[in-house]
Amino acid sequence: MKYLPALLVMMTSSAAPALAQSSLPPARYADRQLQDPAQEAEAKKLMETLRCLVCQGQSIADSDADMAGDMRALVRQRIAAGEEPEAIRQWLVERYGAWVSYDPPVEPVTWPLWAAPLILLAGGLWLARGRFRRKTR
């Protein structure tokens, strides 16, 4: 028990992050909501569909990375300035590709993604049709 305080200090101080993070505080609008609730709701909706660039499985709304915070700040500032959410998404897509958006557009690379459910459903119906025909015979 005598060493408990020392142990606690060690446990809390030696938790050096594997990936370095900046020592600057988060951007002003990284974690602060916009004054106007309607604008904040718009910003939040957009943030949930933008992918974090460093933690690639998370949306910027979910991520604690510095870069995600800066992206949230970018989204909020632009929404506050009156920019349309889709224009902000487009601005990012122009820089990082459709990859950055969790709302993939229909384009040659992604059409199988959109068509696959329909093709599978059609295939299933075709198979089922064979089954029914046999039964009635």
Add this chain to the structure above:
Amino acid sequence: MKRFILWLPLAIFVIFAVTVAISLRTPADTRIHSRMIGKTLPDFALQPATSSHPGLSSADLKSGEPRLLNVFASWCLPCAVESPQLIALKQRGIPIDAIAIRDRPEDVAAFLAKYGDPFARIGSDPETEVQFALGSSGVPETFVVDGQGVIRYQHIGDIRPENLPELVAAYEDAR
């Protein structure tokens, strides 16, 4: 025909298993390439990142000769690892400007004192805005910008000694 149909599910399964096995063995490429290559630099004007160097604006990169633009941070370990390579590029006569991401002047100064200083200008990007405008997604990254301010090449991650020839070639191509 009927026999072929019977084997089809197994064939599909084998194709699936082989595809999974191959993709598990080859590490995924998680780098995000900027779509800004071939486009003109976005307009920006950044304050000096530290008192020893002037700040950086997009106009500084339209100087008529190609330049390297290094995106770095003092808190980024690979940025320290690549510094000998940047110094080697500078010694070849290649001018290098930099953008310091989310950094403090004293930290930038300490970084330059410790790892060497290959930079002509260093702009400070405290909220990563210019980095986003460049389509850059991490530190370090190095861009080749030609004399008209068009982004010609992007190197993602630290520059290793074996990467020097490609960077020099990209710089020569931008002339």
